[in-house]
Amino acid sequence: MIHCEGLVKIYKTADLEVVALQGLDLTVEKGELMAIIGNSGSGKSTLLNMLGGLDKPSAGKLFVDEKDLLTFKERDLVKYKRESVGFVWQNNARNLIPYLTALENVELPMMLRGRRRRTRALELLDAVGLSHRVKNRLSELSGGEQQRVAIAIALANEPRLLLADEPTGSLDTKTSNQVLDLFRTLNRSIGITIVIVTHDPQLARKVDRVVQIRDGKTSAEMIRRVSYADELSQLDTEQSEQESESHIEYAVLDKAGRLQIPAGYLDLASFKDSNKVRVEVEDGRIVLYPSEDTKTG
Numbered sequence: 001m002i003h004c005e006g007l008v009k010i011y012k013t014a015d016l017e018v019v020a021l022q023g024l025d026l027t028v029e030k031g032e033l034m035a036i037i038g039n040s041g042s043g044k045s046t047l048l049n050m051l052g053g054l055d056k057p058s059a060g061k062l063f064v065d066e067k068d069l070l071t072f073k074e075r076d077l078v079k080y081k082r083e084s085v086g087f088v089w090q091n092n093a094r095n096l097i098p099y100l101t102a103l104e105n106v107e108l109p110m111m112l113r114g115r116r117r118r119t120r121a122l123e124l125l126d127a128v129g130l131s132h133r134v135k136n137r138l139s140e141l142s143g144g145e146q147q148r149v150a151i152a153i154a155l156a157n158e159p160r161l162l163l164a165d166e167p168t169g170s171l172d173t174k175t176s177n178q179v180l181d182l183f184r185t186l187n188r189s190i191g192i193t194i195v196i197v198t199h200d201p202q203l204a205r206k207v208d209r210v211v212q213i214r215d216g217k218t219s220a221e222m223i224r225r226v227s228y229a230d231e232l233s234q235l236d237t238e239q240s241e242q243e244s245e246s247h248i249e250y251a252v253l254d255k256a257g258r259l260q261i262p263a264g265y266l267d268l269a270s271f272k273d274s275n276k277v278r279v280e281v282e283d284g285r286i287v288l289y290p291s292e293d294t295k296t297g
């Protein structure tokens with residue numbers, strides 16, 4: 001569904017250049033529900049903007065649904081944004097119009113495409129669990145309910161890809177969980193591919209795969225050992241796993257053979273004061289040893 005290779009984004013301001021993405025590789029399968037995590041400034045929103053066609057990469061490859069976004073003309077981008085992707089933002093003022101009802105808010109993007117709307121808008125509001133609130137103005141809804149309307153709007157034009165930037169950032173834990181469960185339900189029921197950018201490790205636990213970005217590059221991947229549905233059923237029978245056991249962490253090995261050692265591992269005394277490691281192959285494994293240099297001084 002998504003294939004990025006060596007993606008670079010440089011922002012040029014009056015007197016400086018910021019390299020927000022530094023050769024990022026990422027593949028997302030069709031129908032995946034995945035999260036991108038990373039510290040502030042690591043490049044998460046930049047990546048999401050590239051995936052959504054809101055901004056153009058400076059270099060690299062970016063294919064979504066086998067379409068090469070780097071070759072898109074302005075007209076192709078408008079069509080892509082309108083038909084292929086849906087967005088959900090943390091700040092739902094970006095998605096919603098407060099003085100319109102929930103129903104009118106969902107109808108609006110469909111009107112812009114000249115489509116049959118009322119029935120579909122009602123279906124969408126039902127799908128996000130808001131059939132009892134269709135006539136309420138946005139200003140009369142809670143934060144979680146507004147975010148559900150935002151998700152219904154994002155789905156209005158039947159996109160194949162849903163991009164969410166900190167969608168639970170302004171919600172309390174219980175409401176965040178409900179919104180996340182909704183993402184999961186939609187992912188399973190309509191098979192839509194969902195990419196969520198987040199700081200929230202709890203949110204990251206609820207998806208099948210988490211990709212970590214550091215300094216504009218993918219640095220690690222956590223892949224769920226047990227499906228989320230299985231984990232929930234285990235919770236019911238009180239055989240819950242430890243948090244740390246729900247995902248396996250992988251370091252990312254890039255095409256040039258570069259590997260980023262996970263944060264914390266290099267704090268081991270034997271590795272701490274050297275910028276070299278000895279690399280050996282043993283029984284089909286690649287093993288890293290502290291370099292001899294450290295021992296000899």
Ligand SMILES: Nc1ncnc2c1ncn2[C@@H]1O[C@H](COP(=O)(O)OP(=O)(O)OP(=O)(O)O)[C@@H](O)[C@H]1O
Pocket residue numbers: 011012013018019020038039040041042043044045046047
């Ligand atoms: N329009 C822009 N012009 C100049 N620099 C930018 C622009 N947008 C982002 N940057 C810079 O690019 C880098 C990556 O920013 P980005 O917003 O993608 O990070 P992020 O991981 O989403 O951070 P956060 O979690 O704080 O939102 C930062 O150094 C940021 O200051």
